[in-house]
Amino acid sequence: MDVRKIAAASAAMAVVLTGCGGASCDAEALAKCGTDWSTKVSSLTDITTDPGKKQYCEALAAYGVCITEGVGGCPDETQKAMEQGLKAAQEGAKDICNPETPAEQTQVV
Numbered sequence: 001m002d003v004r005k006i007a008a009a010s011a012a013m014a015v016v017l018t019g020c021g022g023a024s025c026d027a028e029a030l031a032k033c034g035t036d037w038s039t040k041v042s043s044l045t046d047i048t049t050d051p052g053k054k055q056y057c058e059a060l061a062a063y064g065v066c067i068t069e070g071v072g073g074c075p076d077e078t079q080k081a082m083e084q085g086l087k088a089a090q091e092g093a094k095d096i097c098n099p100e101t102p103a104e105q106t107q108v109v
Contacts, residue, residue, distance in 0.1 A: 024073030030082065033066035037089075047096060057097035060089060 040059040047056045064086055071082045090097075 025075065025078065026070060026073075030067065030070045030074070030078075033063055033070060034085075036066070037063035053096050056093065060093050060097060063089065 037059060041056065044052055044056055044059075046052045067082050067086050071079045074082070
């Protein structure tokens with residue numbers, strides 16, 4: 001898994017949100033979710049060690065909460081894009097964050 005590619009994809013999704021619109025869709029907050037995730041993951045030098053794994057998984061969990069809490073009220077296409085991005089990040093991290101748990105149980109949707 002290439003952590004930097006996942007972080008870059010997440011950051012790209014945050015940029016797409018500039019057209020989110022809607023009274024209760026906070027595009028800035030959702031963009032910050034992606035930026036915070038990307039910044040944290042990009043700063044990690046080694047996610048093969050226990051401290052690195054822990055930091056990566058904590059950042060992914062925070063990203064998941066941020067997206068899940070922030071996507072409500074956004075247009076369907078925005079919700080779908082954000083949920084797909086989160087799912088891809090979780091799938092990419094399942095061997096790191098939940099090596100003994102089936103992928104279906106580790107996903108936040």
